[in-house]
Amino acid sequence: MTVLELTQLTHWTMINSGPLEAPIEGVYVGDLLSYVMGNAKPQQAWVTMQTHQNVIAIASLKEFSVLILIDGNSMDEEALQSARDNDISILASPLPAYETIQKLVQLGL
């Protein structure tokens, strides 16, 4: 599944668009940044409740295909600017963590 396909299937708001044809190779869920750094894989979708600017640096360094915020969270302007600079796709799920992940599982991720 590509980032574009996920966006169309979920109807979640894309608050920044990076490479839309990027393939999503699985999902990593985590809010502790060193666990994400140490365990997540490139091209995954990263689901997190962290919304600060450093999240973008991690998404870029780890080469995630898309960042998924939960609970209707958004990001402040500095973080969004950094997402634009680094070409990181961000989807904002209105659902809590469990339901967000349930949706991803339903879609076969």
Add this chain to the structure above:
Amino acid sequence: MMIKTYDLEANDFTAAGSISSDIKKIAKSYGMSVEMIRRVAVACYEAEINMIIHSHGGQIQLNVDEEWFTIVFRDTGPGIEDLELAMQPGWTTASVDAQSMGFGAGMGLPNIKKNVDTFELLSSPKGTLLRIGFRQKGESV
């Protein structure tokens, strides 16, 4: 032989990761394997963040020669009291604020060690020096 030096300020969360990104780009430009570039990125990020949240700031120096890609992280204190403890997974002195942002899982130094070919950590109250190396040739480590 190539040398590049970066200055790093303590507590500058906004810029955190930018030096690691630059080093990652340089690693790419040297034609490193994808797998090694990823290890460089993880180790550098953790070391950069440690300088930002735990130290008074300092310098990061990248040295590249034909065989080695070496990065030295040198700060001006306050140092690590017990190196053995610091290396233990889960051990942290990060502030509650830093922890609420997801830093301070106590996995940074273990993550670094796991991803490098050489690892050297020295510390005193005057500062901490972390030297990590990646072997560019015969990358089978």
